[in-house]
Structures are given as structure tokens and as C-alpha cells.
Amino acid sequence: MREFYTLRFLRVFKSVFATLGVDYEAMEKILQIKLTMDERRVPTLFNDGREKKKGNHFLKSLWIYALYGLxxxxxxxxxxxxxxxxxxxxxxxxFILMTSMISDFSSVLLDVRDKNILQTKPLNKKTINAAKVMHIMIYMGFLTGAFAAIPLLVSFYTKGILFTLIFLAGLFLGMLFIVVLTSLLYLFVLKFFDGERLKDVINYVQILLSVSVLVGYQLIARTFQFAEMDILYAFSWWHLLMPPVWFAAPFELLLNQNNSTAVIALSLLALCIPLLAIYCYSRLMPSFERNLEKLLSDMKIKKQKRHLLDEVWARLACFTKEERVFFRFALVMMKKEREFKLKVYPTLGISLVFPFVFLLNNLYGLTLAEISGGNMFLLLYFSNLMIPLVVTMLKFSGNHKGSWLFKAAPIPRTAAAYSGALKAFLIKLYLPVFLILSASFLWIFTSRIVPDLVAILLAGIAQTLITYKVVNDEDFPFSKSFEFVQDGGTAKLLLLNLIIGGFALVHWISLNFNYGVYLYIAALLISVVIGWRLTFPPLRKRGVGKLKTAANQGS
Structure with missing residues (x-):
């Protein structure tokens, strides 16, 4: 195994670890092995199924955090x-540290695979726990350094050495605070819930990180608009509950010589809370390790209950038993498949946020009444951006090896399986996002846009059919590995997104004619009905044809 520079730096504090009762040589060997294995791990920001290259992917991704540090x-x-x-x-x-800690380092904090190896060796628990904490701190140090390196240089040249030292101390204490806070959060979840609920929490934070990376630049641009305003700080009691205010207080205390009681109290919180958190973490570590054992054992499998609303939709939307089976199956997969959710749900969030983002871009210099009288409700077509990606992802699953059951079962048509899966997507994922956006836009643009909402909904269904025809490869849904996600799919997705723009353009043209939108709705409705029947012909006709063929052969 190769030598790591971080471990050389850590040797400087060897005597400190010895004082704390840690076997430093054993801890360093554990860290060396873990750092070597980490070179295979891909961070969430790069978890897109592309070809994995050699080297530590996390270190190669630090330039993105450095860019965001600007x-x-x-x-x-x-x-x-x-x-x-x-x-x-x-x-x-x-925010960056917390989301990255949960999304990329939860696997480190919650790693229980080495328990059977390390606990059988003559190692005390302090050494094992210290190795785990230092493993996380090494990567959090890299991430924090990448994010704050350029700002630190700027602060040194613009504010001086004292400001930079306070900033460094705040970064270190903030890093400690986030690591311990995340650990205590996991301890709380594991104390009262099972490991599956904890995995769900981690998954949703990963989704939040992906969405925030893509839409965060819009919020940041609005933050800069307040940069030249003269804002005065006024203390309120609830500031005591806000960690960012704690870490800002030492700058005010030491640089502006503000000796008010509030500033001193906040400064003390910035120093004492991280140290107190470390103490609590050390005391609660045995309990945390005991509760981690919940991740080792499979929890009892609960019988999946059918929700009444899902059953109603299955009866209303599906016309054959075969289609209803795949409708329910797709609902379960979209709800339980973590890798599917990690790749799809960020797109749902983007589709939900983007119409409002672009609407806000046009609010400057206009009143809400002026906005409501225009055609900016067409921004709702951005909600259809989810369709190409999600329909494509319906082919993939992390448990794809079980798809042999589809071929072993007497299922005469793949089309019927996909028909149920597409209807499940439209009802479970697309329709809730569309209804939330529609309700918001109805409040802004009034009930005059109801026909336009119907047209956009029908355009979404038509886009679903078009996407299926483009990406369909005559296979069953959820039957391929995510490793093949990027195989020739980028160009198709780009083309399909352009088709969404085509729908929006035709809609805009129809608004220039009397009753044009109603003609557009009629054309879409006819296209959807005919297109669906041609793409997914009724099963009974195919079945009758097969029976006649078999009878003729028998005679």
C-alpha cells in the first residue's frame, strides 16, 4: 500500500492520540487500508453511471467545490x-458540509462491514472509533479546504491575518460541529427507527444535494443583489439557535471590538458547542455502535399494504389484469428502489422548481397583475422535462438480476408491461408535480388558463408516448442494470427535450387564434388516444389471433 501525505501529517499529533488512549500505529494502519479502498468510491455528484476510472474520485471532484467557493x-x-x-x-x-457529509460520508460513518474483522483483533474501542472519526475528518478537511481555499486567500489580502486566523478557527470548529451533529442525528434515528428509515433519510438528502447543485446558482444570483445594501444587525433571541450566527460573532467581537452581551454569548456558543458536541459524541459512541448493529441484520419484512388510492387508480387507469399487475409493480419499484429515486427524484425537484425560477426572473419591473395577464404560464412546460429521463430510467433497476421472472412467466407482450409502468409514472410522479404547479399558476394567472393546463397535461402524456417509442428496446421495465444508463442515451434525451419545446411553440401559436387552444387540445386528445392504442394494442385481440393460429395448426 502506498504512503498517504495525510497520514504523514497526522503523525505530528501522535502524542495527542496516545494521551487519549488511542493505539496510533493500529489506527494509522486502519486508515491506510480505508483510504486505499476509498479510491473505488464515487461521490454523489459524479454518481451518474459513467465509466469509472482509476484514482480517488472524491479528490478529483474537489475542483467543483472550489468553484462553488467562489x-x-x-x-x-x-x-x-x-x-x-x-x-x-x-x-x-x-450547508455544503452538512449535505456532503450525509450524501458522501454516511457510508463511512455507518460502515459496519469491518466490525467482524476489527473486533476480533486486540484493539480497544477507542482506537476503532478514532480511526472512523479521523477517516471522516480527513475527507471533510479536503472538502472544506477546497471550498474555502480561494476565499481564505482573498480574506488574507483584503482583511488581514487576524481575520484569516479567525476564519480558519471557525472552519475547523464548524467541521467538528457538522460531523458530530450528523452522528447524533443518525443516533436519534437509529434509536427510535430501523435501519431502513435511516437509509431513506440519507437518500432524500442525496436528492436534496443534487437539486441544490443544479438550481443553487439562481438563489446565489439573488443573494448578490443585496451585496451593496447597508444592512444593520439587530440581535434577537432566536439567533442563539442559528449556528451560522455563532461563527460570525467572533469576527464582530475581535475585529469590531463589539463587547455587547449578545455578541459575547454568540461567540462562546461558537467555541463551546462544538467542544461540548465532541464530548457528548464520545460518551454516546457505545450506544451509537450498538444501534449500528441494526444495519447488520435484516429487519422483519412487513407485508406490503395496498393503498386504497393506488387501487382506485389501478382500476380506473388499467383495463386488464396484466396491466394492473405491472401498474402496482411499478408503483412499488418507484417507491422502494433507492438508486432509481436517486437518479429520478432530483429531476422531479428541478421540474417543480424551474417554472418558478424563470417566472421570478421576469418579475423585475413588472407587477403581479401585469404578469398574470401574459402568457408566462407556458413556463409550465418545464415540468415536462422530467418525462424523457424518467421514462428512460423505467428500464433500469438495482435488482435487475431478478428480471428473469418476467421471461419465465407467461407474459405474452412486453408492451402491456410498459403500459402499466408508464401509467404508474404518470399518476404517481408526473401528476402530483403538475397539480402542485397548476394550483400555484392558477393563483397567479386566474382560472382563464384552465384550458391551457389541460393542453399541457395532454402534451405531457403525448411526450411520454414519444419517449417510449424512442427509447423502447422491446424489454421489460426495471430489467437492466444502471451501468448501461449512459449507453447512447444523452443524444436521445437532448432530442426529446427539444420536442417539449416544440409542444410549447405550437401552444404559443395557438393562443394567437380564436379558439386555437381548444383546437390544440382536440388534436392532442385524438393523438394521445390513437397513439396509445397503436403503441399498446388491446390484449384480447392479440390473444384471439393466437388462439385462431393454434387452432389452424392443430387441424
């Missing part, structure tokens, strides 16, 4: 209102 620079360049400026800075830093 958003902190403007807050070092204006004024000396440190309570406001540094509260925003540390708010961004703590």
Missing part, C-alpha cells in the same frame, strides 16, 4: 458588517 468572495469585499456577511458565509459553508 460565491463566498463578494462577502469579503464589501464593508465590515461581519455579523451579516459572515453569517451568510458560514450558512453556505455549513
Amino acid at each position: 460565491i463566498l468572495i463578494p462577502f469579503f469585499l464589501f464593508g465590515e458588517n461581519y455579523m451579516v456577511q459572515m453569517s451568510i458565509v458560514f450558512g453556505m459553508i455549513l
Whole structure:
């Protein structure tokens, strides 16, 4: 195994670990093995199914965090209102650290695979726990350093050495606080719930990280618009509950010589809470390790209950038993398949947010009444951006090896299976997002856009059929590995997204004619009905044909 520079640096503190009762040589050997194995792990931001290359993928992804660190620079360049400026800075830093900690390092914190190996060796628990904590701290240090490196240099040249030292101390304490806070959060979840619920929490935070990376630049752009405003800080009691304000207070105390009781109290919280959290973590570590054993054993399998609403939709939307079976199957897969949710749900979030983002871009200089009288409700077509990706992803599953059951079962047509899966997608994923957006846009644009909403919904169903025809490869849904996601799919997705723009263009043209939108609705409705019947012909006709063929052969 190769030598790691981080471990060389860690040797400087060998005596400190020895004082704490840690076997440093054993801890270093454990860390060396773990760091070597980490070179196979791909961070969430790059977890897209592409070909995996050699090397530590996390270290190669640090340039993205360095790029995002540039958003902190403007807050070092204006004024000396440190309570406001540094509260925003540390708010961004703590958000990035928290989401990255949960999304990329939960597998490290919750790793129980080495328990059977390490606990059979003459190692004390302090050494094992110290190796786990230092493993996380090494990567959190890299991430924090990448995110804050350029801002640190800017702060040194613009604010001086004292500001930079306070900033470094705040980064270190903030990093400790996030690691311990995440551990205590997991301890709370494991204490009262099972391991499956914890995995769900981690999965949803991964989704939040992916969405925030894609739409965060819009929020950041709006933050910069307040950069030149003269904002005065006024203390309120609830600031005691806000960690970013804690870490901003030492700047105000030491640089602006603000000795008010509130600033001193907040500064003490910035110092004491992370240290107190470390103490609590050390005391609760045995309980945490005991509860981690829930992840080792399979929890009792609960019988899946059928929801009444899902059954109603199955009866209303599906016309054959075969179709209803795959409708229910797709509902379960979309709800339980974690890798599917990780790849699909960020797109749902983007489809939900983008119409509002682009609507806000046009609010400057216009009143809400002026906006409501225009055609900006066509931004709802952005909600259809989810369709190409999700319909494509219906082919893949993390448990694809079980798809042999489809071929072993007497299922005469793949089309019937996909018909149920597509209807499950439209009802379970597409329709809720569309209804939320429709309700919001109805409040803004009034009931005059009801026909337009119907047209956009029908365009979404038509887009679903078009996507299926483009990406369909005559296989069953959820029957392929996610390793093949990127095989020739990018160009198709781009083309399908352009088709969504085509629907929006035709809709906009129809608005220029009397009753044009109603003609557009009629054309879409006819296209959807005929297109669905041609794509998924009724099973009974195919069945009758097969019976006649068999009878003729028998005679």
C-alpha cells in the first residue's frame, strides 16, 4: 500500500492520540487500508453511471467545490458588517458540509462491514472509533479546504491575518460541529427507527444535494443583489439557535471590538458547542455502535399494504389484469428502489422548481397583475422535462438480476408491461408535480388558463408516448442494470427535450387564434388516444389471433 501525505501529517499529533488512549500505529494502519479502498468510491455528484476510472474520485471532484467557493468572495469585499456577511458565509459553508457529509460520508460513518474483522483483533474501542472519526475528518478537511481555499486567500489580502486566523478557527470548529451533529442525528434515528428509515433519510438528502447543485446558482444570483445594501444587525433571541450566527460573532467581537452581551454569548456558543458536541459524541459512541448493529441484520419484512388510492387508480387507469399487475409493480419499484429515486427524484425537484425560477426572473419591473395577464404560464412546460429521463430510467433497476421472472412467466407482450409502468409514472410522479404547479399558476394567472393546463397535461402524456417509442428496446421495465444508463442515451434525451419545446411553440401559436387552444387540445386528445392504442394494442385481440393460429395448426 502506498504512503498517504495525510497520514504523514497526522503523525505530528501522535502524542495527542496516545494521551487519549488511542493505539496510533493500529489506527494509522486502519486508515491506510480505508483510504486505499476509498479510491473505488464515487461521490454523489459524479454518481451518474459513467465509466469509472482509476484514482480517488472524491479528490478529483474537489475542483467543483472550489468553484462553488467562489460565491463566498463578494462577502469579503464589501464593508465590515461581519455579523451579516459572515453569517451568510458560514450558512453556505455549513450547508455544503452538512449535505456532503450525509450524501458522501454516511457510508463511512455507518460502515459496519469491518466490525467482524476489527473486533476480533486486540484493539480497544477507542482506537476503532478514532480511526472512523479521523477517516471522516480527513475527507471533510479536503472538502472544506477546497471550498474555502480561494476565499481564505482573498480574506488574507483584503482583511488581514487576524481575520484569516479567525476564519480558519471557525472552519475547523464548524467541521467538528457538522460531523458530530450528523452522528447524533443518525443516533436519534437509529434509536427510535430501523435501519431502513435511516437509509431513506440519507437518500432524500442525496436528492436534496443534487437539486441544490443544479438550481443553487439562481438563489446565489439573488443573494448578490443585496451585496451593496447597508444592512444593520439587530440581535434577537432566536439567533442563539442559528449556528451560522455563532461563527460570525467572533469576527464582530475581535475585529469590531463589539463587547455587547449578545455578541459575547454568540461567540462562546461558537467555541463551546462544538467542544461540548465532541464530548457528548464520545460518551454516546457505545450506544451509537450498538444501534449500528441494526444495519447488520435484516429487519422483519412487513407485508406490503395496498393503498386504497393506488387501487382506485389501478382500476380506473388499467383495463386488464396484466396491466394492473405491472401498474402496482411499478408503483412499488418507484417507491422502494433507492438508486432509481436517486437518479429520478432530483429531476422531479428541478421540474417543480424551474417554472418558478424563470417566472421570478421576469418579475423585475413588472407587477403581479401585469404578469398574470401574459402568457408566462407556458413556463409550465418545464415540468415536462422530467418525462424523457424518467421514462428512460423505467428500464433500469438495482435488482435487475431478478428480471428473469418476467421471461419465465407467461407474459405474452412486453408492451402491456410498459403500459402499466408508464401509467404508474404518470399518476404517481408526473401528476402530483403538475397539480402542485397548476394550483400555484392558477393563483397567479386566474382560472382563464384552465384550458391551457389541460393542453399541457395532454402534451405531457403525448411526450411520454414519444419517449417510449424512442427509447423502447422491446424489454421489460426495471430489467437492466444502471451501468448501461449512459449507453447512447444523452443524444436521445437532448432530442426529446427539444420536442417539449416544440409542444410549447405550437401552444404559443395557438393562443394567437380564436379558439386555437381548444383546437390544440382536440388534436392532442385524438393523438394521445390513437397513439396509445397503436403503441399498446388491446390484449384480447392479440390473444384471439393466437388462439385462431393454434387452432389452424392443430387441424
